[in-house]
Amino acid sequence: MKIEQIYTGCLAQGAYYITSAGKAAIIDPLRETEPYIRRLNEDGVELEYIFETHFHADFVSGHLDLSRKTGAPIVYGPTAQPEFEAIIAEDEQIFEIGNIKIKVLHTPGHTLESSCYLLIDENGTEKALFSGDTLFLGDVGRPDLAQKGSNMTQEELAGLLYDSLYHRILPLDDGITVYPAHGAGSACGKNMQKETADTLGNQKKTNYALNQKDKQSFINEVTDGLLPPPAYFGMNVMMNKKGYSSFDEVLSQGLHALSPEQFEEIAEASGALILDVRTSHEFVKGFIPQSINIGLDGDFAPWVGALIADVNQSILLVTENGNEEEAVTRLSRVGFDHILGFLEGNFEAWKKSGKETDFVNRISAQQFESEIKEKEAKIIDIRKEIEYCAEHIHEAYSKPLAYINEWIHEINPAEHFYMHCGSGYRSTIAASILQARGYRNFSEIEGGFKAIASTGIPKSDYVCQTKILNKLD
Numbered sequence: 001m002k003i004e005q006i007y008t009g010c011l012a013q014g015a016y017y018i019t020s021a022g023k024a025a026i027i028d029p030l031r032e033t034e035p036y037i038r039r040l041n042e043d044g045v046e047l048e049y050i051f052e053t054h055f056h057a058d059f060v061s062g063h064l065d066l067s068r069k070t071g072a073p074i075v076y077g078p079t080a081q082p083e084f085e086a087i088i089a090e091d092e093q094i095f096e097i098g099n100i101k102i103k104v105l106h107t108p109g110h111t112l113e114s115s116c117y118l119l120i121d122e123n124g125t126e127k128a129l130f131s132g133d134t135l136f137l138g139d140v141g142r143p144d145l146a147q148k149g150s151n152m153t154q155e156e157l158a159g160l161l162y163d164s165l166y167h168r169i170l171p172l173d174d175g176i177t178v179y180p181a182h183g184a185g186s187a188c189g190k191n192m193q194k195e196t197a198d199t200l201g202n203q204k205k206t207n208y209a210l211n212q213k214d215k216q217s218f219i220n221e222v223t224d225g226l227l228p229p230p231a232y233f234g235m236n237v238m239m240n241k242k243g244y245s246s247f248d249e250v251l252s253q254g255l256h257a258l259s260p261e262q263f264e265e266i267a268e269a270s271g272a273l274i275l276d277v278r279t280s281h282e283f284v285k286g287f288i289p290q291s292i293n294i295g296l297d298g299d300f301a302p303w304v305g306a307l308i309a310d311v312n313q314s315i316l317l318v319t320e321n322g323n324e325e326e327a328v329t330r331l332s333r334v335g336f337d338h339i340l341g342f343l344e345g346n347f348e349a350w351k352k353s354g355k356e357t358d359f360v361n362r363i364s365a366q367q368f369e370s371e372i373k374e375k376e377a378k379i380i381d382i383r384k385e386i387e388y389c390a391e392h393i394h395e396a397y398s399k400p401l402a403y404i405n406e407w408i409h410e411i412n413p414a415e416h417f418y419m420h421c422g423s424g425y426r427s428t429i430a431a432s433i434l435q436a437r438g439y440r441n442f443s444e445i446e447g448g449f450k451a452i453a454s455t456g457i458p459k460s461d462y463v464c465q466t467k468i469l470n471k472l473d
Contacts, residue, residue, distance in 0.1 A: 012185040020098030053132025057233035077115025109161020110141030138193035174201025231309035254328035254339035272314035280428035284360035311335035317342040365451035420445035
């Protein structure tokens with residue numbers, strides 16, 4: 001028997017590849033199927049089942065393409081109602097894969113169809129729990145995502161989650177390994193640990209949600225401090241439930257190379273969003289006017305989902321040479337399938353064609369320090385609230401990037417301001433959005449708070465983020 005966790009850092013997502021005696025199962029696969037098919041061929045095994053823990057909200061699963069290419073059936077837990085052929089398992093139903101077994105545990109709460117899969121080895125020993133979004137390491141799945149579809153409150157869903165965890169999972173053996181669908185950085189939870197696998201026994205000791213005195217305390221804790229889910233979540237759920245275009249078709253269309261003239265013509269005719277995925281360092285020096293920068297070198301897909309939101313938005317890509325396929329693939333993982341092509345020769349070709357360009361007014365932390373000594377300054381900190389609370393510049397305003405569509409209207413275009421994030425990645429995203437909407441009277445700080453921290457600019461006393469999280473909890 002072999003268990004392989006295939007972890008994707010950008011989405012903080014874990015898919016699982018399991019083999020035994022010439023057979024295989026895959027749990028919660030990502031959109032692109034080639035890596036799984038390559039593994040199956042290399043190992044000389046046949047895919048028996050594709051297990052889905054629930055209808056995912058934060059990414060589009062590869063279950064449909066993988067099933068079409070391998071013939072393996074898709075399995076969901078009880079109450080799931082996909083609009084395609086699938087096995088809807090009964091609670092505690094057993095599936096055999098070679099010499100091992102997978103037992104379905106229906107664990108509603110995160111969503112109504114949420115299920116965990118318990119692996120039983122060749123000797124009949126319960127060895128691993130693939131817990132989906134029901135149980136994370138250090139946290140549990142948020143109970144607010146299924147509200148609209150179920151006509152239940154988040155408190156009622158949290159109550160279901162309590163029953164699932166305390167009556168179905170906690171009684172399992174401490175030595176079982178827990179393999180969750182997500183880790184730290186995912187918007188599907190609020191307090192995840194950085195590890196990607198752990199024993200159930202250790203989670204019983206360290207996970208706050210598994211140590212509540214009663215059901216009401218659990219409900220209060222898991223519903224407290226939940227931020228609104230990203231806008232694209234509901235659309236991804238629908239794609240996972242209803243179906244979607246083949247990834248191969250999406251990739252073929254997205255890899256359509258366009259000359260600067262073709263690129264400009266399509267942008268004007270289609271109203272497509274120009275998405276520049278180069279690094280912030282390259283973007284600020286020059287870019288196509290009205291383009292938005294979200295760099296591939298950061299949390300690309302989640303920020304695309306959070307800020308662009310509408311998965312039906314047409315997109316034109318500007319990349320570094322050779323990064324086109326990676327950009328299309330990572331966009332498709334969160335459901336952005338309407339990619340019309342990419343700029344051949346990247347931004348250099350655009351410049352050489354003599355077309356209009358733009359740039360961001362980026363200054364160093366040292367210049368920032370020098371300028372604010374001379375005058376009264378307005379400073380906007382676009383990091384997360386928890387980062388701001390841990391340490392920030394005195395008098396700086398907290399305006400998280402995730403809420404830019406709300407606070408952008410509060411800006412006075414006539415009033416200059418300074419803007420920073422943690423390292424420069426997020427502030428460049430914000431700068432591109434601001435300039436695309438006509439706001440230009442600002443300076444963006446190179447290196448963000450990391451660079452500012454080495455200056456003499458007055459800052460608040462540092463507070464450990466873990467302590468802040470505990471207060472928020």
